[in-house]
Amino acid sequence: MSLNTSDRYAGLKLIYGEGLIEFIRTSKILVVGAGGIGCELLKNLVLSGFENIEIIDLDTIDISNLNRQFLFRQKHVGESKSKIAKETALTFNPACNIIAHHGNIKHSDYGLDFFKQFKIVINALDNIDARRHVNRLCLAANVPLFDGGTAGYLGQAKVYQKGYSACYECGGNRNAEKTFAVCTIRSNPSKMIHCVVWAKLLFDRLFGAVAPGDDISSGFEEILKESQDFENKILNKVFVSDIIELSQMKDKNVWSTGKVPEGLTEEYITKLEQSASTVTTEKVGVKEQRVWTIRECVDNFKKSVIALKKRRDQSGQTLSFDKDDEDALVLVTSASNLRAFNFHIPPASKFDIKSMAGNIVPAIATTNAIVSGFLVCEAFKTMKSIFENQGKEDVNHIKDCVWVDILERPITKSRKQTIIFPLVKDSKNSNCYVCSSNSVTVVANCDKMSLQKFVEDILKSKLALVEPSILANDDLIYECGEDLEENQIESIQKRQQKTLKELGIVDNTELLVEDFSQDITWKVFIKNNTKIEVEDFSVDGGNNATSTTEAATPAASTSAPTSSSETISLDDDENALVCVTDQEIQRKMLEERRNEFKRKREEVSENLSEDTNPTKVSKAVVDEDAILIDDE
Ligand SMILES: [Zn+2]
Known part of the structure; x- marks a missing residue:
């Protein structure tokens, strides 16, 4: 041919x-x-x-x-x-x-x-x-x-189809990998990255503008006003006295590393030096990739504090961390390592810390x-x-x-030469709030969390909604979009400052959250936990009514993405049949919920704007109908 x-x-x-x-x-x-x-x-x-x-x-x-x-x-x-x-x-x-x-x-x-x-x-x-x-x-x-x-060197190529595979979000909340619980950073690190995040906060606390809630240690203003010995005082405060105070909790089990932290006293430094000298120092040609000794960290910390204070005092302006600013990087590298020594975490090189601090891949x-x-x-x-x-x-x-994983290096001996792995597609996670359960459990401190924080940090940031509306106790308490009247915007703004508790959102409250831009209707179950910080909320797919509020911890409740590495089997008809049945049920449930939401929303709209703007209300209802018909 x-x-x-x-x-x-x-x-x-x-x-x-x-x-x-x-x-x-x-x-x-x-x-x-x-x-x-x-x-x-x-x-x-x-x-x-x-x-x-x-x-x-x-x-x-x-x-x-x-x-x-x-x-x-x-x-x-x-x-x-x-x-x-x-x-x-x-x-x-x-x-x-x-x-x-x-x-x-x-x-x-x-x-x-x-x-x-x-x-x-x-x-x-x-x-x-x-x-x-x-x-x-x-x-x-x-x-x-x-x-x-x-x-x-890592890569992935995946394909998803509704009902026939996992969806992109079935593996859990992927944002969880990037953010850390406040308490982990502030008092209980277990990895170098936690120390690096802390060191960047320390940089901001010392020389930069401080974001509210990032208060990792106080009393620096007074120390930095002094013209001499401030570097030693800061060093002693953050790496010695603060840590000794923390270490009063002697129960090993409360520490993520399983070891009680130790302040960098002369005695502890000497002990660390002795144990380090018994290990043969790895000779690495590149200067940036050599891990500093503890003494070098102490010296570099002090030098960088002096240099940065001088620069800030001369310019009269706050500094912001820049990974390419040598003094800033030296401060963050030495502070990260000193904190790592405090918490028995292996130290890292300036090169490694630079990529962690700058999120460089x-x-x-x-x-x-x-x-x-x-x-x-x-x-x-x-x-x-x-x-x-x-x-x-x-x-x-x-x-x-198939799904394809590209690895940096072979993972097992039997797959010596292979870096490209075909994988069986994951089947859908029945708890996934996006493609399966349409319900979410939120553990939060309702007494302290404002509606604004709930919308911004939980609905928009954590749950990736774009234009959420919230129906609570038959009241439309929050909505956004371009078609809102001025008085509606005003009342929403006022309401946003209130706490969830003040708005009647307490333990076991069930919210209905809608986002038309993503065609989403979720039931959101609230679990109130007054013992946690406002930032330490957690989000999980499904209705976890069985878990008591005290038992729920932020770290444990987000499941890590999983990927199967079994041998390839292309015959997944059985799964497909199950999925179709699930899909039918899900579709009906979603439809019911949407109608319920629509009905309540109409009721609320009627009550709200009966006298003010009747044409507006009827238009909104027509628009919603149009969206619903399109869905079929
Ligand atoms: Zn899913």
């Missing part, structure tokens, strides 16, 4: 058949993100026959992108990523119809109707927040979602390329199923797809 050389898809058609390639060519797909993975992905897509692509990114091109985002050149610096990505990709395949959006995927312009246009959606994002938002819209629009991610073009390649392979399998099952409903289009 000879190839028709005038047809650029002749080869693909031989492999996949003309019908599928034609289908791929005419199907609309969405790429979210035009960065490291997005550029690779767009190039792969236009070269493999995807001709109808919309791409969205809110960023502009920075000079630091050019080493790996190959669709951009120096002359493009400052221009829209999606626009330039489109222009360059068109030179590879001028037949393509690419629409570039310079905007935020979380904006209401890109809502449910926008997502419903696409056969598949591919995420090439760099943040969890936007991924969670896209996950919810893909579930609502019932569009298969592909998600690629890399962190240095090197971006590696090769990993991006591998991930993008897999995303397109899996997209082909999915498009094949969509093509072959046109007109049918509830089909598992990702049946033949």
Whole structure:
């Protein structure tokens, strides 16, 4: 058989058949993100026959992108990523119809109707927040979602379809990895990263502007007013006397490391030096990668405190931490290590602490390329199923797809040479509040937490909602959006300052939380725990009515993402059947809840604005109906 050389898809058609390639060519797909993975992905897509692509990114091109985002050149610096990505990709395949959006995927312009246009959606994002938002819209629009991610040499390519796999959020709250409980940082660290976070807070406390709630130790103002010996006083306070005070709690079990912390007294320092000298010091050629001795940490701490105080006093301005500021980095490195010595945590080099303090993960073009390649392979399998099952409903289009993990190094002896692992897709987590249970349990201190904090920290930050409304005890207590009247905004603002308790939200209160922008209705069960700090709230999928409020701790209640590493089995029909049944029930339950919410919301709206603006109320109801009909 000879190839028709005038047809650029002749080869693909031989492999996949003309019908599928034609289908791929005419199907609309969405790429979210035009960065490291997005550029690779767009190039792969236009070269493999995807001709109808919309791409969205809110960023502009920075000079630091050019080493790996190959669709951009120096002359493009400052221009829209999606626009330039489109222009360059068109030179590879001028037949393509690419629409570039310079905007935020979380904006209401890109809502449910926008997502419903696409056969598949591919995420090439760099943040969890936007991924969670896209996950919810893909579930609502019932569009298969592909998600690629890399962190240095590590990478992942995954595919999700409503009812037939886990969703992106089934693994639990991924934000949990990035934030730490206040008490861990303030008094009970167990890892170097906890010490680094603390050291950055110490930097702010000494020389910067202090954020409320970050009060890790006080009394520095007085010490810093002195012109001499302030460095020793600070050292003695934070690494000796404060720690000795903490160590009064002698029960080993309360300490995460299992050891009682020790103040850096001369005696303890000598003991540490003696034990260090028995270990052969590893000779590392690079200066930055050598771990300082405890004496060096003490000296460097004092030197950097003196230098930074001088700089602050001379400029008369507060300083902010910058990983590329040598004095600041030396302070954070030495303080992190001294604290690590306090808490029996192994010390780390300036190089390692710099990457922890600056949240630096090197971006590696090769990993991006591998991930993008897999995303397109899996997209082909999915498009094949969509093509072959046109007109049918509830089909598992990702049946033949696998998840792929790219590891930095082989994990076991038996897999010596392997760094790319195909994995069985996780099945959905019945506790996942996004795709399964539609219910969330929140443990918080209702006596102290304000409604504003509940909305900002829990609903928006932790649960990734964009425009939440809250119905409590048959009252619409919070809503946001552009269509609010001025008097409504005013009363919401007043209410936001009140505590949950003052608003009647107490132990066992059941809230109904809605976010139309994500097509979400959740029951939120409140567990009041007055013994915890306001910041130490926790969130869990499902209704954990069985767990007593005292037993619930923030760290234990968020489950870590899991991924299976079993051998590949492509036959998951059984799971699929179970999922369909679940899905039916879930859909009915969601529908009931939504009607319930709608009814209550109408009642409340009528009561609120009966006299003021009747047309407004009826319009709102019509709008909601429109959304509901669209859902079918
Ligand atoms: Zn889920």
